[in-house]
Amino acid sequence: MSTAWGRGLDFPKSITSSLVFNVLSCRLFAWLQVTKSLTRVGISVRDVSISVRDETVLKCPLTTVFLPIVYIIVFVVGLPANALALWVFLFRTKKKNPSSIFMANLALCDLLFVIWIPLKIAYHFNGNNWIYGEGLCKVLVGFFYANMYCSTAFITCISIQRYWGVVQPLSWQRKDNAVSVAVSVLIWLAVWVLTTPLFLYDQTVRVINMDIVTCHDVTLRSQRELAAGYFLTMGILGFVVPAAVCVVAYVLMLKALRSSMTDEAIAKKRRKAVALIITVLVMFLVCFSPSNIMLLVHYSLLLDQRTITGYGFNIITLCLASLNSCIDPFVYYFISEDFGEHRKAERIRLSFSALKNSGTSRKNKSSSC
Numbered sequence: 001m002s003t004a005w006g007r008g009l010d011f012p013k014s015i016t017s018s019l020v021f022n023v024l025s026c027r028l029f030a031w032l033q034v035t036k037s038l039t040r041v042g043i044s045v046r047d048v049s050i051s052v053r054d055e056t057v058l059k060c061p062l063t064t065v066f067l068p069i070v071y072i073i074v075f076v077v078g079l080p081a082n083a084l085a086l087w088v089f090l091f092r093t094k095k096k097n098p099s100s101i102f103m104a105n106l107a108l109c110d111l112l113f114v115i116w117i118p119l120k121i122a123y124h125f126n127g128n129n130w131i132y133g134e135g136l137c138k139v140l141v142g143f144f145y146a147n148m149y150c151s152t153a154f155i156t157c158i159s160i161q162r163y164w165g166v167v168q169p170l171s172w173q174r175k176d177n178a179v180s181v182a183v184s185v186l187i188w189l190a191v192w193v194l195t196t197p198l199f200l201y202d203q204t205v206r207v208i209n210m211d212i213v214t215c216h217d218v219t220l221r222s223q224r225e226l227a228a229g230y231f232l233t234m235g236i237l238g239f240v241v242p243a244a245v246c247v248v249a250y251v252l253m254l255k256a257l258r259s260s261m262t263d264e265a266i267a268k269k270r271r272k273a274v275a276l277i278i279t280v281l282v283m284f285l286v287c288f289s290p291s292n293i294m295l296l297v298h299y300s301l302l303l304d305q306r307t308i309t310g311y312g313f314n315i316i317t318l319c320l321a322s323l324n325s326c327i328d329p330f331v332y333y334f335i336s337e338d339f340g341e342h343r344k345a346e347r348i349r350l351s352f353s354a355l356k357n358s359g360t361s362r363k364n365k366s367s368s369c
Contacts, residue, residue: 105154
């Protein structure tokens with residue numbers, strides 16, 4: 001198939017094969033871990049007592065009212081927005097380019113997380129009492145962190161692609177879509193491997209003095225070293241490194257665009273690049289930075305066996321991390337011309353439909369008179 005992008009893979013087939021592989025892999029992994037957890041009934045839930053300060057946090061409206069409301073917003077906005085984005089990228093995208101492949105995978109990543117949010121909502125509304133078993137708790141936690149680090153990885157890929165498209169547009173257009181598909185598959189495999197430790201230790205803990213079972217809210221003393229080592233590693237590999245790459249890519253992109261401001265087409269690219277940069281920076285500052293910084297601080301203190309006083313703030317930042325599923329569609333809008341054109345076409349179609357219905361209504365009224 002000869003296109004302006006060279007001898008690439010057929011776009012729908014290449015993306016579909018990648019997405020099908022990713023979905024099947026995730027579902028198989030989740031099923032195996034749930035099965036493994038269900039065979040450990042009787043030893044997976046530990047009994048502990050927590051401090052009065054931590055008990056107050058788990059009982060206060062912050063965790064039983066505010067957090068579930070935020071998760072409801074994420075679910076209501078994120079589910080249709082990312083489902084629409086995935087549908088556009090799979091069936092309505094005309095141009096065959098690597099950025100569309102990365103964005104389709106990013107939409108899939110968000111969608112796989114959003115579908116599990118109702119369990120999180122029910123958990124908080126139920127007074128932070130988990131009633132769905134160890135297996136589903138591990139799946140929820142696994143998809144939460146997989147979404148976070150998958151998002152940072154694909155956002156980084158999109159940033160590099162946009163930088164390369166600005167600096168070397170002709171050479172980038174000749175690149176094969178198979179490279180982007182291969183990178184996407186590698187990211188999914190890496191995240192799959194890196195989230196495996198979350199399934200290796202207990203996520204549900206019974207709090208004796210509250211008579212509830214928590215899900216990923218209380219860490220057992222015997223598992224502190226494993227949890228601290230894991231999250232410190234993931235904070236560096238999954239957040240610090242991608243954030244640094246994005247910053248470098250955007251600085252170099254703006255530098256390249258500033259040197260070509262005489263060209264009108266370049267000026268238009270610069271405006272889109274600035275909009276993308278602002279969107280991604282907001283995502284990192286609001287969603288990823290607070291949660292990952294708090295994870296690094298929280299588990300560093302936990303590893304040193306120091307008193308942790310920011311437990312409530314840590315829970316809030318993890319909740320904010322889920323907002324990336326609502327912000328990602330803005331990334332699609334600023335990058336993908338097909339996504340923007342589809343939205344415009346839909347608005348035009350609705351406008352014509354409204355005008356047609358209005359004209360029909362006036363005609364019926366005049367005939368009745």
